[in-house]
Amino acid sequence: MARHTEKAPGDAELLQGTLDMLILKVAALRPIHGYAIVQRIQQISREALQIRQGSLYPALYRLENQGLLKSDWGKTETGREAKYYSLTKAGRKHFEAETAGWKRLCDAVSLVLESAE
Amino acid sequence: MARHTEKAPGDAELLQGTLDMLILKVAALRPIHGYAIVQRIQQISREALQIRQGSLYPALYRLENQGLLKSDWGKTETGREAKYYSLTKAGRKHFEAETAGWKRLCDAVSLVLESAE
DNA sequence: CCAGAATGCCTAGGATGTCAAGGTGTAGCC
DNA sequence: GGCTACACCTTGACATCCTAGGCATTCTGG
Numbered sequence: 456m457a458r459h460t461e462k463a464p465g466d467a468e469l470l471q472g473t474l475d476m477l478i479l480k481v482a483a484l485r486p487i488h489g490y491a492i493v494q495r496i497q498q499i500s501r502e503a504l505q506i507r508q509g510s511l512y513p514a515l516y517r518l519e520n521q522g523l524l525k526s527d528w529g530k531t532e533t534g535r536e537a538k539y540y541s542l543t544k545a546g547r548k549h550f551e552a553e554t555a556g557w558k559r560l561c562d563a564v565s566l567v568l569e570s571a572e
Numbered sequence: 573m574a575r576h577t578e579k580a581p582g583d584a585e586l587l588q589g590t591l592d593m594l595i596l597k598v599a600a601l602r603p604i605h606g607y608a609i610v611q612r613i614q615q616i617s618r619e620a621l622q623i624r625q626g627s628l629y630p631a632l633y634r635l636e637n638q639g640l641l642k643s644d645w646g647k648t649e650t651g652r653e654a655k656y657y658s659l660t661k662a663g664r665k666h667f668e669a670e671t672a673g674w675k676r677l678c679d680a681v682s683l684v685l686e687s688a689e
Numbered sequence: 690c691c692a693g694a695a696t697g698c699c700t701a702g703g704a705t706g707t708c709a710a711g712g713t714g715t716a717g718c719c
Numbered sequence: 720g721g722c723t724a725c726a727c728c729t730t731g732a733c734a735t736c737c738t739a740g741g742c743a744t745t746c747t748g749g
Contacts, residue, residue, distance in 0.1 A: 470677065471588035471706080471735050477684055484689060490697050499687045503680035510736055512699060517735090535744070537697060554685060560587065561678055563620035567594055568671060570616045572601060588706050588735080607726050627707050629728060634706090652715070654726060 469504065474514050476557060477504070479542060479550040482524060488537035489515060515540060523549050586621065591631050593674060594621070596659060596667040599641060605654035606632060632657060640666050 481487055481495050493506045518524040523546035529539045542550065598604055598612050610623045635641040640663035646656045659667065 468589075469736075470590065473587065473677075473681060474736080477681070480684055480687075484687075488697075489699095496684055499684050500680040501683070503676055504684070507737060508697095508699085509701095509738065509740095513735080516699095531697085533696075533745075535697065557681070557685075559620055560590075563617040564590060564594070564674070566618070567597055567613055567616050567621070568674075570597075570601075586707075591707080605726075606728095624708060625726095625728085626709065626711095626730095630706080633728095648726080650716080650725070652726065 469506070469510070473557075474506065474510060475518060476550065476553045477506075478511075478514060478518065478540075479523065479546060479553065482540050483542050483547065483550060486527070486529075486539040486541040488529075488531065488539050490537070491531075492540075518546070521549075522546070586623070586627070590674075591623065591627060592635060593667065593670045594623075595628075595631060595635065595657075596640065596663060596670065599657050600659050600664065600667060603644070603646075603656040603658040605646075605648065605656050607654070608648075609657075635663070638666075639663075 477496055478492060481492055481499075487495065489508070489511055493508065493511060496504050496506055515524065515526075519526060519540070522543055524540045525543050526538045526540050528536060531537045594613055595609060598609055598616075604612065606625070606628055610625065610628060613621050613623055632641065632643075636643060636657070639660055641657045642660050643655045643657050645653060648654045
């Protein structure tokens with residue numbers, strides 16, 4: 456039960472470009488593997504953000520390809536093989552730029568949304 | 573290399589899904605034509621938001637096709653023919669839903685971005 | 690001991706939305 | 720006459736995301 460594949464009507468989907476930032480954020484806290492990233496983001500956002508594996512893994516390769524993430528195989532607490540991702544120096548820098556951009560965008564959109572005549 | 577998403581510093585790009593909401597917002601204030609929408613949003617957001625015509629018009633047709641906008645030909649202050657867009661009832665409803673979704677997303681992303689260990 | 694769920698990784702295909710770059714035509718100004 | 724601003728529209732490319740699968744391992748219950 457409680458299959459998290461349940462999708463409420465009007466459930467917010469991710470906006471393009473947001474995913475990378477979120478991934479970088481959770482990977483910045485400590486090395487983490489893909490499967491856990493999904494759960495982490497879901498948990499922190501109180502189930503508001505849902506990330507599919509079909510979105511996650513391509514994003515992960517993209518980020519690694521761009522030199523923003525690096526990966527190492529390791530063992531989880533449950534004794535399984537998993538690929539742990541962590542930020543590179545460039546990743547950290549990129550993350551800060553993305554965050555700044557996101558805040559700018561938020562503010563700008565708010566300005567428009569709250570504008571009256 | 574050749575990362576084609578090369579953007580000039582300080583130049584914020586829109587996130588997918590945001591455009592519709594912004595258009596609905598400015599059209600909600602009063603009927604407005606396409607060319608003016610671009611300028612309005614740019615102005616209100618203090619040049620932070622840039623909308624290309626190549627993004628705008630497809631969005632306009634999309635919204636009209638979905639029954640969220642309706643259009644009427646009219647004359648501008650400068651005496652030119654222009655297509656004025658305004659919100660339908662469904663458009664108003666949709667706009668409110670989009671706004672709510674946007675706020676939820678903002679909050680959720682903020683939660684993640686500000687999360688610590 | 691075997692089935693199924695949970696964990697963990699990955700891929701293919703299609704839909705969507707944005708952007709760059711063009712095109713049309715009119716009005717006003719020097 | 721030529722240039723800029725206004726105002727509309729189209730095409731093609733491309734990145735990103737989602738749906739919907741597949742594979743392998745470990746743990747649990749009957």
